[in-house]
């Protein structure tokens with residue numbers, strides 16, 4: 001009898017407890033700060049150009065070979081408006097192959113890429129999961145709008161270099 005009462009009490013307590021889940025996809029639980037979604041590219045708002053110089057280091061170290069990067073001369077460098085001699089020409093990330101390991105962010109010497117918290121990307125076709133350069137910049141912009149500058153200390157370095 002005592003066991004039945006204890007069981008009933010547990011059931012009632014559980015029924016009165018607030019739910020820990022939400023009705024997805026209408027509602028979302030907040031993500032932990034350390035959560036890593038897919039990578040996004042960062043934009044230098046002061047010079048109004050990408051921070052990515054197209055060096056391809058991230059593509060070389062990516063364990064799943066899912067990044068395609070091309071490089072070009074930076075016109076703004078020739079005009080004296082930027083400290084970046086080279087600039088990314090095209091950047092495509094095959095999200096279907098990205099394992100969200102963060103290696104691309106670790107190896108980037110220019111702090112041009114960040115692990116965003118974007119993870120809800122789906123498509124019925126594989127090509128639909130190819131994120132182009134504009135999409136990747138939009139992902140990086142969204143991340144910085146929500147979390148502040150991804151590399152605040154390096155923004156100051158960039159400003160000094162530009163001023164020289």
Ligand code: SF4
Pocket residue numbers: 051052053054055056057058059069088107108109110111112113
């Ligand atoms: S994201 Fe970084 S490592 Fe990758 S191509 Fe751009 S500058 Fe190079």
Ligand code: SF4
Pocket residue numbers: 039061062063064065066067093097098099100101102103104105
């Ligand atoms: S997170 Fe990992 S798998 Fe995804 S693009 Fe970067 S290096 Fe490649």
